[in-house]
Amino acid sequence: MCLAVPLKIVSVxxxxxxxxxxxLTQKLRVDFLPGIQPGDYVMVHAGFAIEKLTEQQARENLACIQEAIDALA
Known part of the structure; x- marks a missing residue:
């Protein structure tokens, strides 16, 4: 199973x-998304930013991930 995670860009x-x-911070590549700036939100898979997100989309995704983690606890 593959999982992509939303992250807020801190530096480029x-x-x-x-x-x-x-x-938590993670180093990643932004080759596929030219023009990414600090403060942008991206979906990251296997160390690559693969999609730009709005802040709301990122928060909703993180909430879903947290819900799954809580269900396993």
């Missing part, structure tokens, strides 16, 4: 970026 340097969610 060339095709590399750092994203954040829930206090």
């Amino acid at each position: 340097e060339g095709n590399h970026a750092v994203g954040e969610a829930g206090g």
Whole structure:
């Protein structure tokens, strides 16, 4: 099973970026999404940003992930 996770972009340097969610940061590539800026939200899969999201979309996705985690606890 594959899982993509929404992250907020913290910094961008060339095709590399750092994203954040829930206090955790992740290095990622933004090759597929030119023009990504700090503050943007992206869906990340296998270390690559694959889709730009609105803040609302990102929050809804994170809420669904948290709901699944809570159901397993």
